[in-house]
Amino acid sequence: MGDCAERLDDGLTVRHGRNDIPPACILTLTGTAEAWNAEALAGHFERTAAEGTALVVDLSGLLFGGWDLVGLLLHARTQRPVVLVGPLGAHLAGRLALTGAGALFAVAPSIAEALAVPAAP
Known part of the structure; x- marks a missing residue:
């Protein structure tokens, strides 16, 4: 998986990257992550x-993160x-706090x- 970006038709852009040392995949999400995507x-x-x-997930450019994104992260x-890379938007931060999942992620x-x-782990 090399560095690449894909703009989905519904307002979400996903960029893939890789780091060698330490080894990690990097996903950068910008736009809106909701049920339809x-x-x-x-x-x-x-x-x-x-x-x-x-996995490093950069959410600093995310405008909205719905429940489906919480499920994918978990x-x-x-x-x-x-x-996670933040700051996290209020919607996503609220969902993580409501479920108690916020404590699971740095x-x-x-x-x-x-x-x-x-x-x-």
Whole structure:
């Protein structure tokens, strides 16, 4: 998986990247992640899972993150370490807090700092 970006027709752009040391996949989401694009977004998460490395998800450019995104993040965390890059939008932060899932993720202010977070299952 090389660096690439895909703009979905519904207002979400997903960029894939890879870091060699430490090994990690990087997903950068910009726009809106909601029920209507959840299936396509799930495909992007599945592609990163095939790499078998930690996952950094940059959500700093996300305007809205719905319940489907929360589910994808939680599922990803069962497969490998996941670190989020923020700040997180109010909608997503509220959903993570409401479910208690916010405590499961480290949130870093930049991709570089996310890559420095020790991998935790």
